[in-house]
Amino acid sequence: MSLVNGLPAHVLLVHVVVVLIPLTALALVAGAVWPRAARRLGVLLPSLALVALLSVPLTTQAGEWLERHVDDDALVRRHTELGDGLLPWALGLFVLAAVVWWAARGTTERGTTDGLRGGGAARATWPASLPVRVVVAVLSLAVAAGAVVDVYRIGDSGAKAAWHDSFSKSAHGSQDGS
Numbered sequence: 001m002s003l004v005n006g007l008p009a010h011v012l013l014v015h016v017v018v019v020l021i022p023l024t025a026l027a028l029v030a031g032a033v034w035p036r037a038a039r040r041l042g043v044l045l046p047s048l049a050l051v052a053l054l055s056v057p058l059t060t061q062a063g064e065w066l067e068r069h070v071d072d073d074a075l076v077r078r079h080t081e082l083g084d085g086l087l088p089w090a091l092g093l094f095v096l097a098a099v100v101w102w103a104a105r106g107t108t109e110r111g112t113t114d115g116l117r118g119g120g121a122a123r124a125t126w127p128a129s130l131p132v133r134v135v136v137a138v139l140s141l142a143v144a145a146g147a148v149v150d151v152y153r154i155g156d157s158g159a160k161a162a163w164h165d166s167f168s169k170s171a172h173g174s175q176d177g178s
Contacts, residue, residue: 031100
């Protein structure tokens with residue numbers, strides 16, 4: 001995919017990544033820290049993570065096409081290098097989202113092991129032990145933070161590459177600046 005309605009596809013697809021990666025990260029952390037949230041999110045959590053994951057290579061491919069159609073520039077090269085690093089973070093979000101969903105899918109409201117309600121043993125494995133739950137939560141926090149920071153860094157470098165020579169610091173037009 002290279003053009004959509006005459007615009008470079010990257011310019012449009014990047015918005016999908018910028019929205020879905022942080023949204024997935026937030027949902028993952030909520031599900032990993034609060035099993036009740038994971039149960040409520042259900043299959044939406046890994047589905048959202050899958051769409052976010054798939055959007056990354058599409059956006060990078062469209063970006064590589066765009067890179068070949070703009071002037072060679074150090075800022076564009078930097079943006080491209082940073083963009084290539086997002087896929088592992090997106091994959092981590094997906095894997096952890098699938099783990100959180102899988103672990104939480106069989107628990108019941110009455111039989112939770114989230115420490116907030118007592119009574120009854122959990123039917124499924126969300127997670128059977130507190131250390132496993134803590135490890136999943138810490139990994140989820142780390143991957144979510146890494147993914148969001150990487151999206152910010154990539155977006156910042158892309159904005160600098162696109163706009164560094166494209167505007168004037170003084171307004172053009174009327175004297176009052178409007």
